Amino acid sequence: MNKFLFFLLFLAVTLGYLFDLDQVIARNFNPFNGIKQFYVETIVSVQTKTERYFNQTTQIESLQKENEELKNYKLQYLNSKNKLDNLLDTLDAPNSTTEQIKFTRVLSYVNFDNFTKVWLDLEKKDNSILGVISQEFAAGIVVNQDGKAKALLNGNEKCNYSIFIGENKAPGIIHATKDRQNLVAKYIPIWFDIKEGDEVITSGMDNIFFEGLKVGKVISIKKKQDIQEAIITPYAKVLKQKSFFVYKKIQNKKIKVKNLVIKDTKKEEDSKKKPTK
Known part of the structure; x- marks a missing residue:
């Protein structure tokens, strides 16, 4: 019985050597290949996210600076609009x-x-x-x-x-x-x-x-x-x-606004028509 089992084991090893089964198993079931692939994918992913983060940080700083300038322009616009609206409600501006x-x-x-x-x-x-x-x-x-x-x-x-x-x-x-x-x-x-x-x-x-x-x-x-x-x-x-x-x-300095004088031309004409004594 022991001889028969030994014979079967010898036969299996021999056939495996002839058909390169050990190389096939090594190629398809090597655990280090999966670890290597996972490592490479992780490094690439981290590098990509890091570059994206720094690019976003630079872009955010640029947008914040632009936003501050736009806020300044908006305030100036609101101020100018209010001044124009107030100007329409008055005829002269002493200051x-x-x-x-x-x-x-x-x-x-x-x-x-x-x-x-x-x-x-x-x-x-x-x-x-x-x-x-x-x-x-x-x-x-x-x-x-x-x-x-x-x-x-x-x-x-x-x-x-x-x-x-x-x-x-x-x-x-x-x-x-x-x-x-x-x-x-x-x-x-x-x-x-x-x-x-x-x-x-x-x-x-x-x-x-x-x-x-x-x-x-x-x-x-x-x-x-x-x-x-x-x-x-x-x-x-x-x-x-x-x-x-x-x-x-x-x-600033005061701006003098000249008063408008409207003449009554009808009274002037009537006064000219009156006969002198």
Whole structure:
């Protein structure tokens, strides 16, 4: 029996050698081929994704820079449009003004316990108050402190600027609420009809902003004896911003407008026809 099994085993080895079965098995069932193929495919995939990532990063930086420039142009367009609309409503302009809109970055907080005060990368020498713009929204004001530009953002107790509310353009002054989450418009005359949902815009009456820049929407109204106040949810998310636009209105020399004199030609003709005594 043992001889017979030995004979069968010898026969199988001999036939395998004659027909190259060991090479066929090695070619088709070599486990290292699969590992090698997986390694090559993984390396190529990682390299492709890495190149795509760096290309996307470069493209994103380029698009962000282009987006900042477009925002600047859009703000200038809105400003020009508002100026033209206001010009149609009046016959003469006693003052000539120009505007500047500059892009600036946030350097740091002024105090670490108050996120509504930040230093800006902007030179500020005079005592004029400038407007802070976030995208298309009013975001606060800029003041001079020791030759440095300090931004007082929406929610700061010293951030005040004039606004209009609703279609009737009810005037008011922006102040901070106690929770610093919303804004409150104070000193609104009681005879103006305002309601919840009214949109709030800058009035431009204080020369800090131009007229028409969006601030937020009215969410509640408190009426007093002779004035009323409106709680406003602001559009600008100032605590998340690392850069802003700063608006400056520059007053030029006054332009004198000559008065037009319309002569009554009929009276002149009648006076000429009267006989002299």
